[in-house]
Amino acid sequence: MKNNIVLVMFLFLFTVSCNTNPVEKPEKLLSEDEMVAMLYDVAILQIAENRIISLPTNFKQNEYIYTKYGIDSLLYTQNHKYYAAQPKLYKKMHDKVLKQIEAEINEISNSEKQNKDTKVEEE
Incomplete structure (x- = not known):
């Protein structure tokens, strides 16, 4: 009898934990496409800041993303x-x-x- 109770409790907890997202859904959930676009923008800004160009000193990446x-x-x-x-x-x-x-x-390489x-053809 004790084993059955433990088994039922374990199955219940396992089922509940597997079926729910541990993180609460935000009040304003961005769609998957919006999130992909935002992640892309963040990646491009980080690349620009770290490798390719220097952004204006007063440019704030986070504020740009939040506003956009x-x-x-x-x-x-x-x-x-x-x-x-x-x-x-x-x-x-x-x-x-x-x-x-x-x-x-x-595209840039091409x-x-x-x-x-x-x-070369012009020369």
Whole structure:
């Protein structure tokens, strides 16, 4: 009898824990597409800041993101945590961001190659 009670409690807890997201849904949940766009913008801004160009000293990345998406730091954090608590979906979202970045890199590379080819033909 004791074993049955323990088994039922274990199954109940296991079922409840597997079926719920441990992070509460934000009051303003960004759609998956909006979150992908925001993650993309954050990635581009970080790349720009760290590698490619120097941004104006008064440029604040976070404020830019908050303004663009109509959110504040709390909603940003809540949305980020909500999606991060769903590893498969979050990975899928980051894969989309990576594909976008790779597509832009390829586009830039092709454009540079075409410019070089055009210059060689002109000479």
